[in-house]
Amino acid sequence: MLSSHSIDGIKTEIKSIASRIEKDVVIMEVCGTHTVSIRRAGIHSLLPPNIHLIAGPGCPVCVTPTGYIDNAINLVREGRAVVVTFGDMLKVPGSEGISLSSYTGSGSVRIVYSPLEIFKIRETVTKPLVFLGIGFETTIPTIAAAFLRAAEENKEDIYLYTGFKTVPVALEALLSMPDSMIDAFLLPGHVSVIIGENPYREVLEKDGGIPGVIAGFEPDDILIALLFILRQIRKGTHKVENAYKRAVRPEGNSVARDAIYRLLEPADELWRGLGIIPGSGLKLRQQFSGLDAKHVFGFKEEYNYEPPGCLCAEVLQGKLSPLKCPIFGKTCTPEEPVGPCMVSSEGACAAYYRYGDIKV
Amino acid sequence: MKHIKLEHGSGGALSRQLTEEIIYPILKNNIYTELSDAAVIEVNGKIAFTTDTYVVDPVFFPGGDIGKLAVCGTCNDLSVSGSKPQYLSLGLVIEEGFPIEQLIRILNSIRSTADSAGVNIITGDTKVVPGGKGGNIYINTSGIGVKEYSETISASRISVNDAVIISGPIGSHGIAIMASRESINLGSKITSDVALLYPLCRSLFGLGSRLRFLRDTTRGGLAAILNEICSGNSFGLNIRESAIPVNEDVQAVSDILGLNPIEIANEGVLTLVTDPGSAQEALDILHRHETGREAAVIGNVTEVFPGRVILETLVGGKRILDYPRGLLLPRIC
Numbered sequence: 001m002l003s004s005h006s007i008d009g010i011k012t013e014i015k016s017i018a019s020r021i022e023k024d025v026v027i028m029e030v031c032g033t034h035t036v037s038i039r040r041a042g043i044h045s046l047l048p049p050n051i052h053l054i055a056g057p058g059c060p061v062c063v064t065p066t067g068y069i070d071n072a073i074n075l076v077r078e079g080r081a082v083v084v085t086f087g088d089m090l091k092v093p094g095s096e097g098i099s100l101s102s103y104t105g106s107g108s109v110r111i112v113y114s115p116l117e118i119f120k121i122r123e124t125v126t127k128p129l130v131f132l133g134i135g136f137e138t139t140i141p142t143i144a145a146a147f148l149r150a151a152e153e154n155k156e157d158i159y160l161y162t163g164f165k166t167v168p169v170a171l172e173a174l175l176s177m178p179d180s181m182i183d184a185f186l187l188p189g190h191v192s193v194i195i196g197e198n199p200y201r202e203v204l205e206k207d208g209g210i211p212g213v214i215a216g217f218e219p220d221d222i223l224i225a226l227l228f229i230l231r232q233i234r235k236g237t238h239k240v241e242n243a244y245k246r247a248v249r250p251e252g253n254s255v256a257r258d259a260i261y262r263l264l265e266p267a268d269e270l271w272r273g274l275g276i277i278p279g280s281g282l283k284l285r286q287q288f289s290g291l292d293a294k295h296v297f298g299f300k301e302e303y304n305y306e307p308p309g310c311l312c313a314e315v316l317q318g319k320l321s322p323l324k325c326p327i328f329g330k331t332c333t334p335e336e337p338v339g340p341c342m343v344s345s346e347g348a349c350a351a352y353y354r355y356g357d358i359k360v
Numbered sequence: 361m362k363h364i365k366l367e368h369g370s371g372g373a374l375s376r377q378l379t380e381e382i383i384y385p386i387l388k389n390n391i392y393t394e395l396s397d398a399a400v401i402e403v404n405g406k407i408a409f410t411t412d413t414y415v416v417d418p419v420f421f422p423g424g425d426i427g428k429l430a431v432c433g434t435c436n437d438l439s440v441s442g443s444k445p446q447y448l449s450l451g452l453v454i455e456e457g458f459p460i461e462q463l464i465r466i467l468n469s470i471r472s473t474a475d476s477a478g479v480n481i482i483t484g485d486t487k488v489v490p491g492g493k494g495g496n497i498y499i500n501t502s503g504i505g506v507k508e509y510s511e512t513i514s515a516s517r518i519s520v521n522d523a524v525i526i527s528g529p530i531g532s533h534g535i536a537i538m539a540s541r542e543s544i545n546l547g548s549k550i551t552s553d554v555a556l557l558y559p560l561c562r563s564l565f566g567l568g569s570r571l572r573f574l575r576d577t578t579r580g581g582l583a584a585i586l587n588e589i590c591s592g593n594s595f596g597l598n599i600r601e602s603a604i605p606v607n608e609d610v611q612a613v614s615d616i617l618g619l620n621p622i623e624i625a626n627e628g629v630l631t632l633v634t635d636p637g638s639a640q641e642a643l644d645i646l647h648r649h650e651t652g653r654e655a656a657v658i659g660n661v662t663e664v665f666p667g668r669v670i671l672e673t674l675v676g677g678k679r680i681l682d683y684p685r686g687l688l689l690p691r692i693c
Contacts, residue, residue: 004602007675042677219675334685356680358670 002220010223011046017230018048025233026052026181027226028174028318030167031188032059032346033217039355041219043226051230054318055348057170058188060135061088062316062340062347063271067302068163069094072132075297076100076108081159082125084118085132086139087111091343095305115146118158128157130293133164138190140164140282141256144263147284147291151263159293162283165269167191168199169280174318175203175210182318184229185212186222189244196252200240209238216244263288270302272340273316312339315348322349323357364458369488378486382460386467387450389480399482401447406507408443410434413500417691419462422536423551424627426499427469429693432554432627434503435477436576439558440630442509442565445477449502450484455494466497477556479503495691509565515589517572522661523639524589524597527560527630527652528553529605530582531621534692535613542617549609555628555651563645564632571642573633579693580684581623585631586669587683590661597669599659599681623684625692633661 002010018025029035035055038044044053057063073094075081083100090101090111103109110121118131133143143160150158171185187200192214204212211232215225225243232239242248260282269281284292293299306313309327314320322328322341332338334350341347367374379395391399414430424432435445450470454463474481511517536552539545557576564571575585582604590597606621614621628651634642639657646652664670671681 001674004674004676011676039679041673041675042671042679043675045678046676219673219677223675354680354682354685356668356682358665358678358680 001218007220007223010220010227014051014223014227014230015048017227017234018051021050021230021234024050024052025183025230026054027184027186027229028054028056028182029186030056030058030171031191032062032344032348033190034058034186034188034215034222035348036346036351037217037219038222039351041222042355042358043219043222045358047226054321055315055351056174056318057271057273057316058136058167059341059344059346059348060139060165061092061344062312063165063273064089064092064134064163064340065270065272065302066095066305067270067300069099071299071302072130072161073098073100075130076103076106079108079127080297081128081130082108082110082121083130083132084110084112084121086113088344088346089132089134091337092340093307097307115143118146119155122155122158128159128296130159130161130297133160133162136165136167136188136191137194137260140264141194141259144259147288148259148263151288151291158291159296160284160291161293162264162281164264164282165271166266166280166282168195168203170271170274170277171200172203173274173277173280175208177317179319182210183233184210186225186229187212187214187240189214189216189221189247192242192244192248192252194253194256196248197240197242197250204238204240211238212240214240214242214244214248216247270304272304273313307338310339312341312349315341322352325349329353362460364454364456364460364463364488366456366488366490369454369486375486382464383467383484383486386464386471387481387484391480391482399447401482403504403506408438408441408505408507409502410437410441411500411502412437413498414693415495415498415691416537416693417495418537418540419466419496421540421552424554425466425469426497427466428473429554429627430499430501431470431473431477431479432556433578433693434501435479436557436627438503438505439561440513440574440576441505442511442513443505443507444562445479445503445505445558447482447504448474448479450481451500452484452486453494453498454486454488455496456488456491458496463497473556477558508562511569511571513574515573515593517569518589518593518595518633518661520595520661520663521636522572522633523636523657524586524599524659524661525632525634525639525642525646525655526577526582526604526658527632527646527655528628529607529610529654530577530626530629531610531614531624532607533627534581534624534689535610535619535621537692538617538619538689539613544613544616550607550613553626553628557628557630557651560630560646560649560652563649564642566645567634567638567642570635570638571632572635575631577626577629577631579625581621581625582631583623583669583681583684586681589633590667590669592667594666595661595663596665596667597659598662598672599669600672601674603656603658605654605656622681625689627693636660
């Protein structure tokens, strides 16, 4: 990390630019990991009163529609398949209030750290295996690699339930919302490692665009990126800048992208909070339809259901601070979560609850 | 006889053999002179009495083992209660198949730690559970200490502006265990801080009522203790992250494992609160001890945000430091 002297320098410049901007500036941190890092380091508490940070839709579990979760639960409940998933999906409640975690004891829900573990599980289980494919460009390549291998080796009874989401298309949707108040994006570092800088340029550098700065996850990474954003706002530019060059190459990682697009192609996708965003998801290509859980199991069409009182949908659009949700910290806590934003460790509500909202 | 058998816990001949030939010769002392059903001791004045059970995995870890931990942990609980540890009981629950050579190593470690602490093991018990039904070896120790510090150690004696002090770098016990479980081998760079805290405590008792509060910073780490101090009280704590001593290797491994040293268990670190004018004196006292060499004032008691711990982060931001949430690290002590 930078020395405290350098950090003080950045903070001073942020304050000085903010005072010259003379209006409120709303910056959305798109990525859930950024939200956690900002709250954990108390970065929001350091900013001048006219600079506002809001959490975005970048927590994969949070934006997964209720219908997707219900479909996964039904697979297990009806004994049609064994569901294989990353751990963060377990606790998200479906529309009936139960989650996949209720079934972990039955052996019908398997938690993995790597999608490749599905091949080992295949050897020990007789039922079909369904992998819950959720996440952004960060996690999609490894899942794609596993399923390309499944196709190559003609593995049987291994299926992918696609619920993937891509970031740049979602940014465009957020910007084009009629009541959007977002003045700039703090862009996700890990996603950018894969996609590089260009997909953002297409969205943010055209007419009507806003500044976007790719940031790492250390507190000083975030402070520098915020400074870059404010400099742009002061100058009135809207460029994509990379403040995380030690990890993000301008062109991204083409090998990882090839894996994604060999297996998958763009599709319309339902987001929790944001509705259907055309072209923001990924479906299996025609030649891989044999791996497609949607074909084999005939799922119900996905939908969103918000539990009574839950305002996660508005939190995910950046329209509502978690602190203003009437059930936040009252009937909705990390121990007894109502909505997904309080369930996931990357969820905005969980981060706000855990680290509070202290003003210096 | 190379491994523990179920018969070693049956109460029959093998039980007797294990006790008489292995356990007793290592642990015997002036009081534990014969294998009777209970020890009889004479105590003057007020005593402190505590118990703790040790299930750490692995049993041997960098910087210590379950035996040393079982003696230090219980003695430390007595020490921070203002008393001098004197007597311990020792309950062993051993899994069938456990190597006797390892049991002997653990018993020797118990003996040498007890000798350093000046305590006697005066009663004990051994049970054996079937293979696969236990975790190698579990140890329970109960302890009796004689009260030396006349004040009551309680958060109710804390007032605004008091100083919060930590006696040494945090996180090394938990991270040493986790690193060895995850096979992150860093030579001898990270070792558990497991240590006897009585010498530190005894020196601090001299502060009298200027010492407000004293705790062993174990499970839940510093975060849990700080919250326990102010939870439900009319004062809050302001803690400076930059002032908290953390060994840089411990910090690095914590980052790798996604853990935060502030939430990690310690086995040789005191958290104390003193009146503001005595903070320097307390530091001077601690610095004279090897285990207190890196003691530091990490914050103070405030009237803002009663009941909450506010952490001033490394970049100068402020946030709430809450109790650790979710599944804490299992079998860490």
